[in-house]
Amino acid sequence: MDLLQAFQYLLTPTPMMWLMIGVASGIFVGAIPGLGGGMLMALTVPLTFSMDSTHAILLLMGMHVGSVSGGLISATLLKMPGTPSAMMTTLDGYPMAQQGKPGLALSLGIGASFLGGLISAIFLIILAPPLATLALKFGPWEYFSMVLMALVLISSISQGTMLKGLLSAVLGITAALPGLNASDGQLRLTFGHESMTDGFNLLPVLLGIFVMSQLIKDTVELNKKATSISLKSSRLFPKLSTWKKHTINLFRSSIVGTWIGILPGVGASISSMVSYGMAKAFSKTPEKFGTGHEEGIVAAEAANNANAGGALIPLITMGIPGAPVDAILLGAMIMHRIQPGPLLFQTNGELVWALMGGYLVANILMFLVMLFSTRLVARIININRAYLVPIIFVFCVIGAYALSNRIFDVWLVLAFGVVGFFLDRAKFPLGPFVIGFVLTAFLEENLRSGLQLSDGSYMPLLTRPLSLVFVLVAVFFLILPFYNEWNRKRKQKAAG
Amino acid sequence: MAGDLLELKRHHTNSLFNFRWELRFDTAGSFIFSRMMSTSQQPIQDYIISGCTIVLAGLVLWGAQDIPPPFFDPLGSAAVPKVCAYLLILIALGICIRRYFENRAGSNSNPEAEGYKSEPWLALAVVAMSILYTLAMGSGWIGFRWGTVIYIFVTGSILARKHYPVMGLSLALGLLIGIGGQYLFTQIFYIDLP
Incomplete structure (x- = not known):
């Protein structure tokens, strides 16, 4: 199935309906501070078990696109980003809304989100097939070194210090180790508990890390209140004249967002930060950033939406999540017996094209839904946590239990929720944990295959060109933070 | 353990008010809980999480002892858990050492004002x-x-x-x-x- 056929399929009622449900629910949940796309997707995965796999993935992808965009509403009207990726939007969106222009702020955000998403969709469609062909040439050492590189990359640029990111990643890997080792049939780290034989299932871990930890955080921050700015008579449809002056900023931010999305493991928050910084650096009026400047909103929103498309590229072509939220998409694919990677184009080409076309359609739907529903969503985003917290936990219970009818999985949700909360509280990033957990089996399998091919030698890591490049990049990102710190201290000393 | 925690508490108390407030918690458990729930207690949180990580790594090493040696592939099932455990210990120690020197230099990244009463x-x-x-x-x-x-x-x-x-x-x-x-x-x- 090529792209045209994919569109023919996507424009039929059923896939369109799932995409629409995904986008609309994503926007709604993304707009509520404290909830997010990851939470919604993790809670929805169990409901998709009985669905057609393509519909399920389209639903989840719609949720992802919708939630990234929905965060803009609360970032602008409440000064509380609905999702972390909308953090940079808050800097200019809220001041602009305070100045009596909430409609302009939202229209800029909606338009930039839409165009950022479209540009990244074009990159996705153009780049994914050749990258998948290239990835077919990868052997186990290339995959092993690439996953290592991804883990180092996400650790080095996450919140907090690199050591914390690395610890989080290794904790994620360790959490994935207990249970039956598929390659040699050995049980490990079960400590004699029968429930541990299957190890920790992906879904309860995701529900714990993404949902339960957030519920605990929301409860701790129950008194965090925001003053909502009214959106009564503001125009939300972006004017063409407004866009002409932002063309370069828009394209630059979308490309930066897409590129950062392609880097394995790096999420939308980093994209919007980098794009915002670049927009400020190239701006003729950098002093206006942070005071309600149009360029700031355009840069942040174009980048975070473009990131979603970019992040699909490594997921589809290599089976490596481009961002922590994509780990849920990867998990859902695996649960639906779809193995993302270069062979996916050959084994399940219809799904790949539907996925890529679906991403494009999801962005168009997002634009339309945002235009017509923002006013309504803006009125109801301040939902009382007393209702949300217990209901969401009940859905966690249902989701975790449904997987294999074990109450042990519900305990896992609670345990990983508490662990995730404390890690987050101490500024240990959770992204590396999730990516580490999801990729451990893949990492170990490729290391094992590589060692079998090389009779136990690790030398192919350095003798195979692509593998060497990945190792060098990993080493570079491992050293970079230490070098930067040393350099900063040296300059401080020199300055007196 | 409790003595160490009290010592740390004294080091990281920023004001007399906080110190008095903390004294109301008479057990180490309550103290750790109150510190872990705060967003402005980075040093002690880092020490506690690193400590827990080292305990976890010990548990992994202990569990890995029971795994039989490899019989058909060079890696075996115990290698990755052991490497992870050693990495966890190494990184956790790195975080503690870094935090210790940052504290000595007085360059804590905290406090971070919460702006609301946490619950x-x-x-x-x-x-x-x-x-x-x-x-x-x-x-x-x-x-x-x-x-x-x-x-x-x-x-x-x-x-x-x-x-x-x-x-x-x-x-x-x-x-x-x-x-x-x-x-x-x-x-x-x-x-x-x-």
Whole structure:
């Protein structure tokens, strides 16, 4: 199935309906501070078990696109980003809304989100097939070194210090180790508990890390209140004249967002930060950033939406999540017996094209839904946590239990929720944990295959060109933070 | 352990008010809990998480001892757990050492103003309720339907803090999700519930 056929399929009622449900629910949940796309997707995965796999993935992808965009509403009207990726939007969106222009702020955000998403969709469609062909040439050492590189990359640029990111990643890997080792049939780290034989299932871990930890955080921050700015008579449809002056900023931010999305493991928050910084650096009026400047909103929103498309590229072509939220998409694919990677184009080409076309359609739907529903969503985003917290936990219970009818999985949700909360509280990033957990089996399998091919030698890591490049990049990102710190201290000393 | 914690507490107390407030917690557990729930207590949180990580790594090493040696591939099942455990210890020590030198140099990245009164005990109550809910269903004391009604009502009421209209709505939502949810998930989505 090529792209045209994919569109023919996507424009039929059923896939369109799932995409629409995904986008609309994503926007709604993304707009509520404290909830997010990851939470919604993790809670929805169990409901998709009985669905057609393509519909399920389209639903989840719609949720992802919708939630990234929905965060803009609360970032602008409440000064509380609905999702972390909308953090940079808050800097200019809220001041602009305070100045009596909430409609302009939202229209800029909606338009930039839409165009950022479209540009990244074009990159996705153009780049994914050749990258998948290239990835077919990868052997186990290339995959092993690439996953290592991804883990180092996400650790080095996450919140907090690199050591914390690395610890989080290794904790994620360790959490994935207990249970039956598929390659040699050995049980490990079960400590004699029968429930541990299957190890920790992906879904309860995701529900714990993404949902339960957030519920605990929301409860701790129950008194965090925001003053909502009214959106009564503001125009939300972006004017063409407004866009002409932002063309370069828009394209630059979308490309930066897409590129950062392609880097394995790096999420939308980093994209919007980098794009915002670049927009400020190239701006003729950098002093206006942070005071309600149009360029700031355009840069942040174009980048975070473009990131979603970019992040699909490594997921589809290599089976490596481009961002922590994509780990849920990867998990859902695996649960639906779809193995993302270069062979996916050959084994399940219809799904790949539907996925890529679906991403494009999801962005168009997002634009339309945002235009017509923002006013309504803006009125109801301040939902009382007393209702949300217990209901969401009940859905966690249902989701975790449904997987294999074990109450042990519900305990896992609670345990990983508490662990995730404390890690987050101490500024240990959770992204590396999730990516580490999801990729451990893949990492170990490729290391094992590589060692079998090389009779136990690790030398192919350095003798195979692509593998060497990945190792060098990993080493570079491992050293970079230490070098930067040393350099900063040296300059401080020199300055007196 | 408790002595060390008190020593750390003295080091990281920023004001007399905080110090007096902390003195009300007479056990190490309460002290750790109060510190871990704060967003402005980076040093002690780092030490506690690193300590827990080292304990976890010890557990992994202990568990890896029971794994038989490889018999057909060079790696075996024990290698990755062992490497992870050593890495965890190394990184955790690195975090502690870094934090120690940062403290000595007086370059803490905290405090971070929260701007609102945090509710750690409320969060503890919600987690406790969630544990009770899971325990009750897991041990067969109560089924999903009525367990959910009670859980949503009680947890909602705790979070509502005597705001009666919210408590009333929580009860209504509990009935809706408990009774309606059971029908929806078991009869329509064919999902088993506890």
